[in-house]
Amino acid sequence: MVYRKNEERPFIGNKQSVTLQPSWESKIKEDPDRKGSGSMMSKIVTSLQPPVDKYKLVFLIFMLHGLGTLMPWNMFITAKSYFEDFKLGENYTVKSEVNYRGNFMQNMGFASQIPNVLFNWLNIFVNFGGDLTSRIVYSILMEIVILIITVVLAMLDSSEWPGIFFWLTMTTIVLINMCNGVYQSSIYGLVASLPPKYTGAVVLGSNVSGCFATIMSILCATFFTSMRTAAIYYFVTAILVLLFCFDTYFALPLNKFFRHYETVNKYNEKKSDSKTQLNVPYWQIFKKASPQLFNVFFTFFVTLSVFPAMHSDIKRTENFVIEEKYFTQVTCFLTFNVFAMLGSLTTSWIQWPKPKYLVVPVVLRAIFIPLFLFCNYQPKDIVRTLPVFITNEWIYWIIAIIMSYSSGYLSSLGMIYSPQTVSGKYQITAGMFAAAFLVTGIFSGVLFAYLNPLIVQL
Numbered sequence: 498m499v500y501r502k503n504e505e506r507p508f509i510g511n512k513q514s515v516t517l518q519p520s521w522e523s524k525i526k527e528d529p530d531r532k533g534s535g536s537m538m539s540k541i542v543t544s545l546q547p548p549v550d551k552y553k554l555v556f557l558i559f560m561l562h563g564l565g566t567l568m569p570w571n572m573f574i575t576a577k578s579y580f581e582d583f584k585l586g587e588n589y590t591v592k593s594e595v596n597y598r599g600n601f602m603q604n605m606g607f608a609s610q611i612p613n614v615l616f617n618w619l620n621i622f623v624n625f626g627g628d629l630t631s632r633i634v635y636s637i638l639m640e641i642v643i644l645i646i647t648v649v650l651a652m653l654d655s656s657e658w659p660g661i662f663f664w665l666t667m668t669t670i671v672l673i674n675m676c677n678g679v680y681q682s683s684i685y686g687l688v689a690s691l692p693p694k695y696t697g698a699v700v701l702g703s704n705v706s707g708c709f710a711t712i713m714s715i716l717c718a719t720f721f722t723s724m725r726t727a728a729i730y731y732f733v734t735a736i737l738v739l740l741f742c743f744d745t746y747f748a749l750p751l752n753k754f755f756r757h758y759e760t761v762n763k764y765n766e767k768k769s770d771s772k773t774q775l776n777v778p779y780w781q782i783f784k785k786a787s788p789q790l791f792n793v794f795f796t797f798f799v800t801l802s803v804f805p806a807m808h809s810d811i812k813r814t815e816n817f818v819i820e821e822k823y824f825t826q827v828t829c830f831l832t833f834n835v836f837a838m839l840g841s842l843t844t845s846w847i848q849w850p851k852p853k854y855l856v857v858p859v860v861l862r863a864i865f866i867p868l869f870l871f872c873n874y875q876p877k878d879i880v881r882t883l884p885v886f887i888t889n890e891w892i893y894w895i896i897a898i899i900m901s902y903s904s905g906y907l908s909s910l911g912m913i914y915s916p917q918t919v920s921g922k923y924q925i926t927a928g929m930f931a932a933a934f935l936v937t938g939i940f941s942g943v944l945f946a947y948l949n950p951l952i953v954q955l
Contacts, residue, residue, distance in 0.1 A: 547754065547757045547758065548753040548754045548757055549754065550752075550754040551754070554748075554752060554754075555691070555695065555749065555752055555754050555755050556694070556695060556698045557698075558745045558746070558748065558749060559684070559688050559691075559695050559698040559699050559702070560698040560699070560701055560702040560705070561702060561738075561741065561742055561745055562684050562699060562702060562742050562745075562746070563684070563698060563699035563700060563701060563702020563703040563704075563705070563706070564702040564703065564705050564706045564709060564738065564742075565637070565680070565702075565706075565738060565739055565742040566677065566680060566681040566684055566699070566702075566703055566706075567681075567703045567706040567707070568640075568706055568710070568735050568738055568739065569609075569640060569644075569670075569673045569674060569677050569735070570609055570613075570674070570677075571706050571707050571709070571710035571711075572710050572731070572732065572735045573605060573609070573670060574602075574605070574609075574710075575710040575711055575713075575714045576714065576728060576731060576732075577602060578718075578724070579651075579724055579727070579728045579731075580598075580601055580605075580666070581598050581601050581602070582724075583724045583725070583728070584651075584655060584659070584662055584666075585597045585598040585601060585659055585662070585663065586598065589656055590655075590656045590657075590659040591656060591657055591659070593659055593660060595660060597659055597660065597663040601663075604667065605667070605670055606943055608667045608670040608671050608674070609670055609674045610674070610936070610939065610940040610943060611940070612671050612672075612674045612675040612678060613674040613675075613677055613678045613681075613936050613940075614678070614933075614936045614937055614940050615675075615678065616674075616675050616676075616677075616678025616679050616682070617678040617679075617681060617682045617929075617932055617933040617935075617936045617937075618933045618937075619678075620632070620678065620679045620682040620683060620929060620933075621682065621779070621926065621929045621930060621933060622779070625679050629683045629686055629687050629925070630746075632679050632680070632683040633680060633683045633684060633687070633746060634743070634746065635676075636676040636677065636679045636680035636683070637676075637680060637739055637742055637743045637746075638743070639672070639673075639676040640673050640676050640677060640680070640739055641736055641739050641740065641743070643669050643672050643673040643676070644673070644732055644735055644736045644739070645736065646669055647666075647669055647732050648729055648732045648733060648736070650662065650665060650666065650669075651725060651728045651729050651732065652725070652729060678936070681932055681936070682929045682932045682933060683929070684699060684932075685699060685912070685928040685929060685931060685932035685935075686925040686926070686928045686929040686932070687925070687928075688928065689915075689916035689924040689925050689927060689928025689929075689931075690758055690759070690761070690762040690916075690921070690924050690925060691755075691758050692758075693848070693913040693914075693916075693917060694844070694845050694913070696909075696912050696913045696915075696916065696928065697841060697844045697845055697909045697912070697913050698845075699912070700841045700844075700905070700908060700909040700912050700913075701838065701841035701842055701845075701905075701909065703841075704834065704837040704838040704840075704841045704905050705838050707830075707833070707834035707837070707838075708831075708834040708835060708838060709738075711830055711831065711834060713731055713734050714731060717730050717731045717734075761921070762921065762922075762924075762925070777923070777926060778923075779926070782919050782923050782926050782927055782930065783930060785918045785919050785927075786915050786916075786918045786919060786927045786930055786931070788852070788856065788918070789852060789855070789911050789914045789915040789918055789931070790911075790915060790930055790931060790934045791856070791859075791934075792855050792856055792859045792907070792910075792911035792914070793908060793911035793912060793915065793931050793934045793935050793938060794934040794935075794937055794938040794941075795859050795860065795862075795863075795938065796859050796862065796904060796907045796908045796911060796938065797904075797908060797935055797938030797939050797942060798938040798939075798941050798942040798945070799862045799863055799865060799866065799904075799942065800900070800904040800908075800942060801938070801939050801940075801941075801942025801943050801945075801946065802866050802942045802945045802946050802949075803865055803866060803869050803900060803942075803946075804829070804833050804900075804901075804904075805829065805830070805833075806943075806946040806947075806949065807869050807870070807874055807876075807946060807949045808829045808833065808869065808897065809825050809829045809830070810874055810875055810876050810877065811825075811828075811829070811869070811872050811873055811874050811875070811893060812824075812873050812875050813873070813890060814873045814885070814888045814890070815888070815890070817890045819890075828890075828893070828894050828897060829897070832894070832897050832898060832901055833897070833900075833901040833904075834901075835901075836898050836901035836902040836905065837901045837902070837904050837905035838905060839902060839905065840901070840902040840903060840904060840905025840906035840907075840908075840909065841905040841906065841908070841909040842905075843905075843906055844906060844909040844910055844913060848910060848913065852914045852917070852918070855907070855910055855911065855914065858903065858907060859907055859911070862900070862903055862904075862907070865896070865900045868887070868896050869896070869900075870883065870949065870952060870953060871885070871886040871887045872885065872887045872893045872896070873885045873887075873888065873893075874949070874953060876949065876950040876953065879950045879953070879954055880954060881953045881954060882953070882954050882955065883952065883953040883954070883955065908935070911931070912931050912935070915927050915928065915930065915931035916928045916931070
């Protein structure tokens with residue numbers, strides 16, 4: 498006997514009956530036009546129970562992309578010794594009237610952050626190369642090409658032309674951060690339509706990036722005696738990571754969990770008429786998201802006002818359990834990267850305080866700026882006149898741990914809360930706003946850090 502849909506079918510064995518419900522795919526066929534906000538298609542898709550993120554694959558993929566978004570910055574900044582002591586060092590290059598080595602890190606900071614900030618903001622309002630998928634794919638490919646050029650420059654003997662090497666390097670840094678601005682903004686926009694913890698996965702990945710770059714730098718320097726060889730393998734590792742990001746991105750549409758939220762987002766967008774879609778209410782989105790955008794901005798502003806410029810110039814004042822040659826590496830770079838990563842990871846389980854009160858701990862973090870100034874901060878070529886109030890290394894280290902952990906935790910919360918302040922159809926734009934405020938906070942903090950040496954010599 499053939500049974501129709503919704504017809505009770507006897508269950509042989511226990512005299513129970515089962516009602517056969519048509520699948521949601523068959524329901525979609527009943528609405529072939531799929532039009533209008535009140536269509537059956539929209540109602541069905543938005544009411545579906547989301548599939549399980551099996552093996553946390555989507556979470557891990559976005560965490561990997563978080564690592565990729567900060568890979569260029571961390572790889573170049575961690576290769577300080579390669580650029581300053583080898584490629585532009587006095588013992589490796591011919592004498593030049595211009596001291597390219599002296600202000601290299603400062604110049605690299607500007608060359609990195611200005612295009613990164615600019616293109617993060619432009620990507621909100623300007624369509625660079627199509628939809629988010631196209632922007633992400635082309636940005637990653639361009640970054641890979643530029644890193645290949647960086648590897649080629651490492652292979653070449655540039656001792657006779659340090660000036661050309663310097664300007665070629667600065668050009669590659671500008672270009673790679675233009676691409677990275679689009680890539681970073683697009684990833685935060687894409688993940689905004691998923692559950693909040695997936696935005697936290699991107700932030701977690703960006704904090705893992707610092708640990709990864711530091712560890713790779715140490716390993717390459719340990720296993721290779723030649724600084725040129727170490728740099729080649731170091732930058733090749735960055736290329737491999739970006740290739741992995743490129744490959745895993747195409748795995749997302751094959752995942753049922755990701756497809757579900759992608760479908761929901763598409764039908765949320767269809768709730769608005771075509772005129773609204775063409776004229777995105779950027780100002781309204783900004784106003785609604787502004788409390789959380791401030792939280793994102795100010796968290797990164799305080800962090801970058803302290804780390805790494807001031808944090809790395811704090812010296813030992815007495816005998817300590819960590820030797821002097823490892824003191825900065827452990828208490829500054831390793832401490833910050835590890836505890837910021839742990840702070841981001843914590844938001845996967847705990848999200849407190851709630852959005853309304855997040856501003857309180859974010860503003861209170863401003864206390865870290867004077868606290869680090871009160872430690873034994875000794876900037877280069879500066880005679881400190883401000884008294885050192887915190888002379889105990891354990892107290893300084895505890896302050897550093899709290900600063901690092903709170904940076905990862907609160908920044909992750911701010912990025913998670915930002916897309917939730919607006920309706921589903923505008924969450925992508927809100928996520929891109931959050932990414933723009935993230936890099937703006939970083940850039941503002943880097944600029945403010947230049948005042949710290951002036952303060953301690955007043």
